[in-house]
Amino acid sequence: MDSSTAAAEEGTNNAPPGGGGRRAGAEILLAARGITKRFGSIAANADVDLVINKGEIHALLGENGAGKSTLVKILYGALQPDAGSVEWQGKPVRVASPAAARSLGIGMVFQHFSLFEALSVSENIALALEKPGTMRSLGERIRAVSREYGLPLDPDALVADLPVGIRQRIEIVRCLLQAPRLIIMDEPTSVLTPQEADELFLTLKRLASEGCAVLYISHRLEEVQRICHHATILRHGKVVAECDPTLETPGSLARMMVGAEIANVAAASRPNETSPVRLSARSLSLAPATPFAVPLTGVTVEVKAGEVVAIAGVAGNGQGELFDALTGERRTAAGMVTIDGTPCGQEGITRRRQRGAAFVPEERLGHGAVPGFRLSSNILLTRHATDDGLVKGGFVAFGRIGEMEKRIKQVYDVRMSHDDPEARSLSGGNLQKFVVGREMSRNPGVLIVNQPTWGVDAGAAALIRQALVDLSRKGSAVLVISQDLDEIYEIADRIAVISRGHLSPAEPAAAMTRERIGLLMAGGAEAGTAAPAPVTAAAGGA
């Protein structure tokens, strides 16, 4: 943790002196007043006011489900508010569609990119422009603008072939070509390495200095403090605070977002160096299943009893493929994966579960749980073959499953409107707590989790992280694949970095600075595996 805090402070020093003072005299670009939007009985936005000045980087903060996305979609014309008005440069406007927003000068960079994988870069950009001109002239404009802002792009490349960082560039350049007055960015750094994020910040600062306003949505408070001039904080669809983030601390911002203190993860004791290895991958290689997938090359990692090993990396670098190979969704040579010393690369998921392993995939709805099944049925799906006695002589013991469902609900604080609902009716965070709880309540000897707290609010995330650490301290091996560096620093004993299917050796968390992880994410991990990877027992110590 020490190294990460130091890095953050360094970043803050580089930041321009933001200040509440600049707000008073500035010219108002966009003012949304009294925005209300209901979905059924839930008010996603209730009487929300938002004022953005020219040339301002304005943070919109809030937990998942606080109503940020709804508000932004309304400003971009993708949703219509039930009540409220929008003023653009002092004149009331109705943003009827994204096209109308674009013609006003509002551009948007989406969190889940609104790109078409089967189309080329210039075709993707042409779709968002009113008058794209010929493909060739557009290609030249793309080259020129992207170079000018330090975001080089090849207009003829196919999006499917490009890594996530470049895909975001496409979205940004697409905005820039529309000569926007306001760019809305929805969690832009969640897919970037720290270095790529730094480049993005430079671009944003340059845009702001040219008079373009930025509405910056994020839950990474350090970033917000570093680059934003002003912040509006939403909770449960209402504006709860406005502030100058440079005058706040991450703690005070978090309190405003959540409305309560967030517990820090407490790790009891450090794992013992001599503990046995419970999960290992040795020179794990796997050919890609589809043309767009990432091949795994010589992945080697060991997780000992009592420790949490985290795999950091930018999305789409082979995390999903690694998860599939470790869980048995895809088979490998037998010796490439071992659980408690037994080679099981050829075994399926159920066999590996019977060996005491449990798995939590990234996508909870559809992969981790069947949306249309009740929670109890979803319990049965992963635990029918384990020694829980849920199936006896081919018959399902529904009573036992019901008890189990109630216990998981209680221990992992899964909130639901009625008993045993369908999985799809739970909110994302609640379902994640259920899926994690379902696997953890078995006390598995080996737990492999992909993105344990993706899209989960801060309170639930803290609960899940604590449970992961607690499980490891009871003698289990826990492997966490995550893109959230803060999370990794919070829970991991050792950290490895995955980059284009190569995994760097796992090293003690204290020895891994953010800079180092960033370099490994950007391709250093590949160089690292070229040399013989020393995975030593000493790595477990602190």
Next chain:
Amino acid sequence: MFEAILLTVITAATPLLLAAIGELVVERSGVLNLGVEGMMIMGAVTGFAVANLTGSGTLGILGAIGAGMALSALFGFLVLVLVTNQVATGLALTLLGLGLSGLIGEAFIGVPGLKLEKLDLPFLSDLPFVGPVIFGQDPIVYMSVAIVIAVAYALARTRAGLVLRAVGDNHASAHALGLSVLKVRFLAVLFGGGCAGLAGGYMSLAYTPQWVENMTAGRGWIALALVVFASWLPWRVVIGAYLFGAVTVLTFHAQAVGAGVPSQLLSSLPYLATIVVLVLISSNRRLTLVNTPACLGKPFVPDR
């Protein structure tokens, strides 16, 4: 002899080509319409009936197109507005078309039909050999060629084609960009219906100018398969349709000559040959995947 064979190849290939190119546009927009057979047979019976009652081949063609579009409009309303299951709705459309066409066509069984005039093109039709074979066709054959060229050009070069591909690739993104997914899809479905109707009209106005119940005889299904095997590329649809037509005609001749091959094997040859050739040319998996509409058959409900 050779000229005659070539002529029959074109005649056999044209209905497949028309129906397939229409379905290609539909599927590129992300909609799977399994009702091609039903729309074809409705085109066939309507084209025949209109031509017979008015005595005008042109009106017959328009009637065939209109019937296909009407049926596809029903399909579009069901799957796009009411978000019914596309597979089930498409199958129902085929059953509806087959039944309805039998009902309408009852009065026309055994009635002599009206065969479309050959449309001679000045100069071109007088060329030796090439003239009568290539430029001595009825208007629907020319239309089929024009439609394929137009679709291929539009898909690759125009904004409309780009929008169509975008909607089929990722409807959520298309919606976020402000493209009207449902409108694009409805227009594509109508186009597909028109093409299938025209293909059916060709059957009853040019191929065999008469009305016989179930006269499309599964050609709609073959057209559907051609689109998939051609990996959604127009020029491959042309290859597939003509190959299928050619092998069909050749097996007829082989049977007439009396080659010592079981007739069942011969009649399966067009299917085998077409599958083999199209699988071979689509061996480039990357190209295939890029052209496969990622949203094919997935329903879209805008969140408003």
